[in-house]
Amino acid sequence: MQNPNEDTQWNDILRAKGIIPEKEATVTEDQIEGMLDQAIQKKTGVGAQDKALEDMTLDELDELEDEEEERILQQYRQQRVAEIKRIQDKAIYGSVKDISAQDYVQEVNNAGEGVWVVLHLYKAGIPLCALINQHLTQLAGKFRATKFLRSIATTCIPNYPDKNLPTIFVYNEGEMKTQFVGPLEFGGMNLTLEELEWKLAEAGAMKTDMKDPPKPQVRSTLNIFSGRNQNVDDSDDEDDY
Secondary structure, eight states: OOOTTSOOHHHHHHHHTTSSOOOOOOOOHHHHHHHHHHHHHHHHSSOTTSHHHHTSOHHHHHHHHHHHHHHHHHHHHHHHHHHHHHHHHHOOOOSEEEOOGGGHIIIIITSOTTOEEEEEEEOTTOHHHHHHHHHHHHHHHHOTTSEEEEEEHHHHSTTOOGGGOSEEEEEETTEEEEEEESGGGTTGGGOOHHHHHHHHHHTTSSOOOOSSOOOOOOOOHHHHHTOTTSSSOGGGHHHHO
């Protein structure tokens, strides 16, 4: 969905026609300074440059400055919290969405202000890809403000090599922040839900409630590179994708 707060020509047209509301205002540094000046004027009954301020002692000025700065910063913090909550309330996803190359710009680059995107490139028949899709389904339900996407690798990137699968890209506001490429990045078929959650949280995709990283499962080199004889049934792959 198009973000109504983006500064785009299309949004300007929609606002002019009354189809979408005016862009919500955000607090700028100049506005904060103006608010501080107004607060001082209200408290002293004079302008910030008036001689009455010059008559104050240094201690009185420090006390006035501390009180007003604390109030302004608290007001700014409350507005930022409200903005973040508004973003989170609107950006409720809760599931993993399949996309194609045609969807990429809209779903990833234009995901919206403050929205984190996790994109999994996979191929049917690779057990580790199927395992990660299962984990991502659970994570999407838990972290509903994060957009979870998946795409068949060659559909999204032509000739993408199988040796690079699974691949996960992490984006924020259209910019790639982290990439995990190939089975070594995930440690093979013993990858747990908690390990993947920690890995994505470290990348910034969401805020985990785990205090410490989970202990990795015992792995073998064969487990990492193969995974073909593991416990993810290939017959379920069609359902997963």
